[in-house]
Amino acid sequence: MVRSGAGVAERVTRAQRGDRVGDSPVRPDGAQKTRGEFAFSSDLWMDAMLWGKTLRSPHVAARIRSIDTGPALAMPGVRAVVTAADVPGRPTFGLELPDQPVFASDVVRYHGEPVAAVAADHPEAARAAALAIVVDYEPLVPLVDPEAAIDAAPIHPDGNVFRHLVVRHGELGASGDVVVEGNYEVGMQDQAFLGPESGLAVPAEDGGVDLYVATQWLHVDRDQVAASLGLPADRVRLHLAGVGGAFGGREDVSLQIHLCMLALRAGRPVKMVYARDESFFGHVHRHPARLWYRHHATRDGDLVKVEARIVLDGGAYLSSSNAVLSNAVCFAPGPYRVPNALIEGYAVRTNNPPCGAMRGFGAVQVCFGHEAQMDKLAAALSVDPVELRLRNALERYDRLVTGQVLTGAVPVREVIRAAASHPLPVPQDPAGTMMALPGGAGATADPVHVRRGVGFAASMKNIAYSEGFDDFATARLRLEAGADGEPIATLTVATAEVGQGFVTLAQQIVREELGVGRVVLAPASTAEIGSAGSSSASRQTWMSGGACQLACATLRSELIVRAAELWECAAAQCLFDDGEVVRVETGERLLVRDLLVPAPLETTEEYHHRPTRALDADGQGDAHVSFMFAAHRAVVDVDPELGLLRVVQISTGQDVGRAINPVQVTGQIEGGVAQGIGLALMEEIVVSEGRVRNPSFTDYLLPTTLDMPDVVATVVEELEPDAPYGAKGVGEPPAISSGPAVLAAVRDATGLPVTRAPVRPQDIAYAWRGGA
Template sequence: MSDAIGTPQARLDIAAKVKGTRKYPQDFNMEGQLWAAVVWAAHPHAIVRRIDTSAAEAVPGVVRIITSKDVPVNSYGIGIPDQPVLVGEGEKVRWVGDRIAIVVAQDLRTAHRARDLVRVDYEPLPVLTDVFTAMKDGAPLVHENRPNNILHHIPIRKGNVEEGFAQADVIVEGEVATPFVEHAYMQPEAGIGYIDEEGRVTVIAAAQWPHDDLHQIARMLNLPEDQVREIVPAVGGAFGGREDMYIQHLLALCAFVMRRPIKMVWDREESITHTGKRHPFYFAYKVGAKRDGTLTAVKIRLISDAGAYASTSIPVLNNAASFAAGPYKYPHAHVDAYTVFTNNAVTMAMRGFGATQPPVMYERMMDQLAEALQMDPVEFRLKNLLGDGDITITGNAMWGGVGIKETLRQAAIAAGWRQQGDRWIKPDLGQPSAPHKKRGIGIACAYKNVGYSFGFDDKSEAEVILRLRDDGSIASATVKTAAVDVGQGVTTALAQIAAEALGVPVSRVRVALIDTADTPNAGSSSASRHTYITGNAVYGACKAALEKRERILLEETGEMTVSAKYLYRGRSRRPTTAYDPVTGQCNPHISYSYGTEIALVEVDLETGETEVLKMWAAHDAGKVVNPAMYFGQVAGGVHMGVGYGLTEEFIMENGVPRTRRFSEYFIPTVLDMPRELVSLAVEVEDPTGPFGAKGLGETPTLPTAAAIANAIHDATGVWLKRIPATSEMVWRALHGKG
């Protein structure tokens, strides 16, 4: 044992980051580079009649204007390639993130000046701005090749809900809407495209899944994948927002066309207005329970806005549907989930991937039921939360160390709840700071898959190279795997796992920089999966390398280097399956993480302002690999959840973004955070995870907004129809103004 796991270990990349020497995509420059700027669609829905580049071409310093004619295969998209790379004459723009052309110039100023001179004549079409209109028969079509705007529908049928509601003593109903959310990673899109020394089209950019980018770029350029290469330097945050390509393929296209280095740097406004968002959801729920608090049935209708293109809207919907009922036992369930095209921003992965929106609704239902039954909300939840072997709404038995009840117990006790037998008693909340303020406390539980789901083959490959000393001991180890450190610290976590598996200190482990030409496919930095999936791959590669070393030492071959590769497949331990198209029954997920958060708030009854005074966050991510990084993920997740609950909303008006900058899109500042955050690590180990680890990246964001919304209700008695709970929203609810 090297004590590398669960002990304080400094992040491997942090010294360079505090010195400012770590290079992000915008920090690279190459000899002879040109600069490129995108000409964006000026309408959310229109036919492009004419593109006139003559004035732009006449600007001194403009080298070339790339249009759709220059794109070998003019479509791309993660999963479903339904997005045009560049929209040509006679074709349609479907949202303001569509691109018409790319101006290549000697410098960025010239490129910016020239792009304003590209004249595009549009024939505007009706703009679909809401899913309800888009779902109607006869609505204008966003994609003409489809019969309607409904991209996907998922039914889940378990038991018989009518029977379930008949057994219920109490039935509650409710509706909630959630907003578009901007990832707001601090590093805007940037990078360089060039032809490398082996003639490969090469991109240096921030990405979450370099090998899928490779696949999409090769398809677009009609090249074999080994003729394309992506290098991922330091990434300034991602949160799902870099799972789709926004700049990578454009850089590749520029390099392909120009055969020389091309640099692109987007400003914040481009980054906010032309990239994907978290899906807004519309929820309508009906839930029943018996007098003793046992849940009997849940009926759910949920609709998400897919925006203009598919992106990962179907997988996000898959997740949302499977987590729609929350971590609770329901004998009867009926879910209809839809995702619908509009001319709004493309919606995509964002921290939680469809598991982030439902808690706001299902946790409100739990509180409404507890209130109706006059039960304490902790007590009510504990009665119904899933445990090992319990069956979910998709008919699968829970497995792998189900820690949700323990997170609730620990959070509740920390927040002051007292337990008397089966009864739980809410704490006294103390005096509000002013007579016009009221305090409230709110609980939310949530869970989320770790790894890809629904039969998707989740795999990750790692290579470990050991350099040996004369006595056969390990001088150093290099881990190669294209698991992108987007800030979450996966590089450090993998080094710790390797160190533990090899029995060496972390200082002897190096993790190679990510280059698809050199590091194997690890899958994406998403689904909270790298610690578990890639951690298992690294563990496997380490064990294989150690075995090889044994042979070498036994046979005394004198070799000083040992290398081994290992491909970990999630389905090798736990096969998942897709939804049954009629009943929705399936084995959806490989592994899970769990969390409970409790928020203490103070609401100003006159202005509607809400202040989160304190939060308790108990998360079960299995064995904690790095305690400081664990806290960082929890606190960062809570930050995003506080924004989701109170301040953040990406607003469009008729398909045109109105929150275009950081001065208009409000992520919480340090002063907006709860003054105190109590983090409790609940380590229910998953025996299939490396050293018992699960995953953590997303779960801390899931319960926050729901806990805040429930606390606002506890303080004021009102339920909000939507989040974020801006002061005006709360004020309207308090004054019956809808």
């Protein structure tokens, strides 16, 4: 990884200090995970626990005439069966609005919707009992076309249009000398986290329940579980269990309410683990999108206007569709200065699988459109695609099409130049291994069949939640003397560690702020601490990081007060300097350990980002806190006759504000690139007539090491003014423009339009044969 920007020189001087902000200490959970010793939520175990199993609808759309749980209850070892009739509280749940039934009662609206759940002594008994439940369905004609859904008869009392959002910006009648137009399509990607949904619910003596579960946001789960159980929030305690990846797929409730209902009904602990196929039905996916774009530019290549129409298929229930649409519309032009815009977006309800959050959250889908358009425009103007992007790149104090002025770091040109400046990979070696060619192990290609293409794409996305949502984070920090007198800092946050590495950053921050080497992270639980907000939207480094930093600042002040009391001087005459309090006048010093002798210190702090506002009727408003930018250049080898591909190299420049942990930044970039090229090349939930055709890792293809290119990255460090340490999030940008860059490279290699992600072998091979 190459680094550029203001932060570098400063860090060289502190490289010696180790394990602080800007260093790359080893993750506290790294060795356990590497050795296979880390306890994931699927490893939870309790004596005398039962096993839960969900019964799901085999139909895409159907009316439920009746449900008979009698045959299941009569089976040996079955301890509880629950259906919609047994939900004690609110019958529905949902992240934005509760429109999704805990169990379907009268109607099922998607393939795999939960209808009942069973708890039994053994997982096989639970499985058999679930199958023994008799559900009388009357199949309905499913509504599966998102365009048709806009005007079709509603399939839910809340209607079929989740949100219709129009951005009107500048002169809508403006037009340019050069106009390019295109239609694009993005398929349904899955988060495909490796640890399936799993949890353990334990009934408590107070009539409440303790739920150990893998999730992205404990408190929002807790609120939804409590509402449906009809219990006060403090009697539903959620504890974070080991999370095996999330990528947005654990933002929504999956088995949480079912598990708690079963445990309370049976009076016994109940564990549930989805198998891989059930996991595909158990969480929301990335919205499939249909995009239409028309770009107007001057003959010199300045963007004049962007028109777009975006239709996101939200599937059967709302989830976070409204927010995903907001992002898609807001970032529809990409990271470019656009004086005039008319962008219309729909998020609609269909009988397809529900869609919601996934890494990149709305910015991913539109990036395939705006970047293909920029290339089209460059071709129409006969200019270099990179130069066109540099010419139109956003700068600080530019306005977005939502009218928001960019007041933070906007290093769009820097990330574009960085991505464009890495050396290109060497041309393919004709004597090289066949494994390195498109087709890989299948040995389909010889070098003569392969053409190399280079493509470019850039992107932007917001950090944290938007449109007026106050997604604060809470941290409690306790400083006390250990048995040997050395200080121990114990940090309590409800931040979900989903693999992103916040556990490492939290320790780095406390070491940085207090100079205390021993930093312990307490378990994350709603019973211990207030909300941290979601491990989503690239926000925890900023938000939970900010809460940790605030807590440290408070304790530092208290340490200074204690020192001032001992010295009988004013606190203003004392400074905190790397684990010691210094009396400025005399140079006297007191160690933190000495100041903790009277009593431990403890504080709880909430961090809030500055407020944002909802978009108005014209899609205008300061909806976002901050923005991240990235650019990707892809080098792809294509075998056009077979339509097979091999990504050779991804070169990227990424705006990170500041790399608090450079090794973890690299990990996020490489992982995000894998997910981005996965969407471009192969990752798609195949849905026909509402039915999921490939709910397995046999047929839902994820990139392997033979599909993963070399990644060369430059992180651009331009400190973000509002952010703790100037650090932006880093998780999402690598997954946004990497895929569009790959498709651009395929277009470059073949001259074919390539308007769909993922591009399928037949898409290329048919067009190639047709044109050849």
